[in-house]
Amino acid sequence: MTPAQTVQTASVPAPVASYDDLLARVRAGELGPDPAVLRTSVAFTTRQAVRHDGRGTGYRNEVLSLRLGGAVGSCAVEPGALPDSAVEECVGADVATLLDHPLPPVRVAALDAYLMHVTPHTPANGAEAVSLPAGTSLEKSQARARAVVELLELPAGAAVLVVGVVNSLLEALRSRGLDYVPCDLNGGVTEWGEPVLTDALAEAGRCDALLVSGMTLGNGTFEPLRRHALTHGKRLVLFAQTGSAVLPRLLGQGVSAVCAEPYPFFWLDGGPGTVHRYTAGEVR
Secondary structure, eight states, X not given: OOTTOOOOOOOOOOOOOSHHHHHHHHHTTSSSSOGGGOBOSEEEEXXXXXXXXXXXXXXXXXXXXXXXXXXEEEEXXXXXXXXXXXXXXXXXXXXXXXXXXXXXXXXXXXXHHHHHHHSOSOGGGTOEEEEEOSOOHHHHHHHHHHHHHGGGOOOTTOEXXXXXXXXXXXXXXXXXXXXXXXEOTTOOBOTTSOBOBSOHHHHGGGOSEEEEETTHHHHTOHHHHHHHHHHHTXXXXXXXXXXXXXXXXXXXXXXXXXXXXXXXXXXXOSSOEEEEEEETTTOO
């Protein structure tokens, strides 16, 4: 080798340290194309109310979704909380502008769309595809719940903090002999009459593991829970319709596993579907 010759080595990005770090690095174009040159083609909301057959309680969902090329990014919001103007502001906008939008759900949906565009849910990117069979809304909900709860890897008798109460998830935990502390900002009661607590972080200390909805990204409660899991060495598993492509980027930084479910979600039709599971050490 002559003195003028140099050896070129691949640059491996440092691990993402937090949600804010991830957002900053995407804004800077460090993880893919410059977001200023990418524009959303479609913006829409999906609203639903559900009460599964045989269940005594129901719930409502509202989700903002943005399409970027062949990818769709999503963020759930409290029903009625998103102004109608948000959809008009998002459609046709460049991703960089949306990553600085004043509404957190818009920023999350835009980040999710960008990362879905850059790193879709494929085996090459660390995803394990899990098929959901066709069936009723309850059957599909239960199938998804089993796929999520398997990621906890806990012995019977362990206590799980559940943030974002989904009765099928609680049912799956009960079937495995796991105790749980149900938490949701809306409070209420579970299908079995258990009180739903509203301050998840205050309850985290008495739990062995955390099972958390991706919706926490949009309402600002995710990072304190991630830091708790990282600090105390607890398993943190996320079920993510919100931020399905965002949360796998935080594996190993307090996040232990993610069950990612991009749009279209299991509750939209009775046909077969797919969720994508990630575990720490496997994401690319």
